[in-house]
Amino acid sequence: MKTTNRPLVLASVMLAMFVGAVEATIVATAMPSIAADLGGFSKYSWVFSAYLLMNTVTVLIYGKLSDIFGRKPIFAFGIILFLVGSLMCGLANSMDQLIIYRLIQGMGAGAVLPIATTIVGDIYSAEERAKIQGYLSSVWGISAVSGPAIGGILVATVGWEYVFWVNIPLGILALAGVLLFLKEPKKSGKPSIDYAGAVLLTIGLVSLLYLLVEGGVGFDWISASTGILIAVAVTAITLFVYVERKVKDPIMPFEIWKNKTILYANLVSLTTGIILISVSSYLPTYVTGVMEQPAAIAGFTLTAMSIGWPIAATLSGRLLIRFGYFRTSLAGGMFLVAGAALFVLMRPEAGPWWAALSSFVIGIGMGLTSTAFIVSIQSAVTYEKRGVATASNMFMRNLGSTIGVALLGTVLNTSLLKYFSNSEEGYDLDSINTLLTVESREGMPAETLRYLQEGLSMALQNVYAVMAVFAVISLLLIFGLPRDKGVKKNVQ
Template sequence: MKLHKKTNRPLVLVSVMLAMFVGAVEATIVSTAMPAIAGELGGFSRYSWIFSAYLLMSTVTVLIYGKLADLFGRKPIFFVGLSIFLFGSVLCGFATSMEQLIVFRLIQGLGAGAVMPIATTIVGDIYSTEERAKIQGYLSSVWGISAVSGPVIGGLIVQYWDWKYVFWVNVPLGILAMVGIYFFLHEPKTERKVAIDYKGAVLLTTSLSIILFWLVEGGQSFNRSSSLSLLLIILGVALFILFIWIERKAEDPMMPFSIWKNPVILYANLVSLTTGVILIGVSSYLPTYVTGVMEQSAMIAGFTLTAMSIGWPIASSVAGHLLIRFGTFTVSFAGGISLVAGSLMFVAMTGESGPLWAAFSSFFVGVGMGLTSTSFIVTIQGAVSREQRGSATAANMFMRNFGNTVGAAIFGAVLNGSLMSAFRGKDLDYEVNDINLLLTEESRSTLGTTKMEILQQALDGSLQWVYVAVLLFAIISLLLILRIPRGKVVLHDNN
């Protein structure tokens, strides 16, 4: 492995982890501040779009940034992406309406698509396969730290300062990461002819934006069986098919489909899609179950979710050591078993199970995530050349993000449909929004015993269907993992 003599790997790693922390903490820190933001800016009906706008843009652009990093080098594209992200962060703090904040979150997401894949690709460039497997444990710990510290930092900022600083706190950390990358990472010069696939980039962005919009807003802004819904999904899929057709003929395609011919990469990416679905199912609805059905505080609900963030980095660190010894199949299979075990515990969970049961279920899912994600990213980065590493890493992260979006749509539809069915079945004059009354101790105290029992039974039964769906995706993940070639996969260190 040839490295530029001036590259300072430890300091580059610290800078990469800092950049990843800024990207990872964004979701949890903003979630905590959103009630205060909505209270000041109004526009509660657009509440979900504060998250959807960021998710849409970061998911759509991740593949494009991965390809650009392969063409022009990691540093310049990383700087462009992180600069856009920080610019959007500054603007978010100056928002005076919910509509403005949504636009600024789109700008933030436009830059965020570069941060995670390129940061991970940089690590793939400067470390060998054996080292990379161990370093992934450090990178995964960033997710755990952000999940634990994000709500705390967000809560302190809202309580003692102003919600604007929730966005502005990113700026000094992001600048510090850029300074570290600028001074300590030195990439080899490439003499590669650059051919930018503009058609592919436009078609990919347009098709995915339409499909993701349909997934996020379907059932809310418009009925999924409406003519508008049908038009959107047909247009999105048609444009994506056109994108694939053009990519196959492009001189230097935005998405090199040749890498998907490798069975390890194919099944690793498919499993990343299904685990992305599982992840959003657990993280979105576990706090609701713990507060609404178990009648626990928001802090206890946060603890049950934090258990997943503890299991994830621990498993990632272990996976790094096991991967070299046992290979991708064995480590990812163990992760698949852990996902199924955690999902089964969720299905078996009742209101009387208590928060410890919920925490252990969450922990097992976290272990499964850590084992699979680490083995996949290390294997994918080692299975392709340096010239394709950015695209391959970005494709894997895109599949996880896309799984999150698909999962949010599926589980939202399952939960709302089950709740409406429960209320209709008993001929009750309740609405889905009445469930909000279960989520705080103050609002629960305003409910009569009978109404609270009815609402809790409806929520419990509906979330059980969500967890059955989570279990189904865990089983699909395990079946896909069984398709991964056995034994140790031959990896390349062509840095």
């Protein structure tokens, strides 16, 4: 039997991860042009939410299927589905169509990212994994930096459709590399598929995530819709837990959560998902609306996190070998707390350099922790459970980001409404829109401008205070990780 060509498989895996990761940022640049062309601005946010929703829902299922059938067939299915969705997104004639095609795209992406990471865990030893997973983590940073630029160039030159179509040749190359050069052990025995668990998990997560995304936006938090979604989610997830404890080969083997490394790494990933979304969603608003900086400067402050992340991810591989998972994760947790403190202390007069520094420090924390968690989780389980264990970590971070969107959005809106309640001018949440462009600010009375900026600054400070709480929780949870002295050599 031929052996795996590791360099070519690694290159293919990194390309696949880049395609999946860049999709989250490249579309943001194109959305104004898409909305102008297709209409349906009220559904703007669902172009992002649809992708995140299906990605989060399917990631655990694909992770388990890759343990049953092997990495190659599930990876191939996921990337083909992703590419079909990409093709259809570029052909969309309405915002409703685009949202449906983004669901398909997200369903495919749910397989691409976790299985690509799992493949690396399979073909490299524990010592090698520490370095290689740092490279994979850096893909996220590179995609975040290059995505908006690539999207802007494509929209300006050939049209927004190519924001989706650029994925196709890259995805085909990644697929060909994995199919041709990855050699897997043959699967023996008849596979046992947990269909009931997959259906219940999908129903429960779709209900929960739809509630988190649309609650307070599409319907009131206190409403019949909220009650129905909570009831469906709780019922489906309760039945899922019951089924998983009885079935022969469960989608989510709960025994992996008894491993302290997996339990605490995943809990920290949940809280860091909230931190991540608080920076990426609200920092540009602060820099543009409160500091009165142009969009390019706001983008620069966010890019600083994407620079810190790959630097720390690459460094994390070396630290893991020398100091071990616990101390590397602890250092990452300290950077997260330091970055969150910088955000809490940020004031408008500090300028964009303070915002960029805060973002960079958070990126350092994310890079150190994410790499340490993936390597430690993959070292804690056998080949047969590595797919679902890796997927569980990505699922928890995605879930954290989705919870963060709902929680932090509520904090921001509630803070602003309370601030406006003391005014007799009849301001509402839409009044903040006037702060976000130079033209609208120029035509505004100085007193009104100052009042709105003070309100937005105060509300975002509350958001960052909540983020800081989760940073401290992350640091405390890291102390639950087992102590170790460094990655042992030649561990498979």
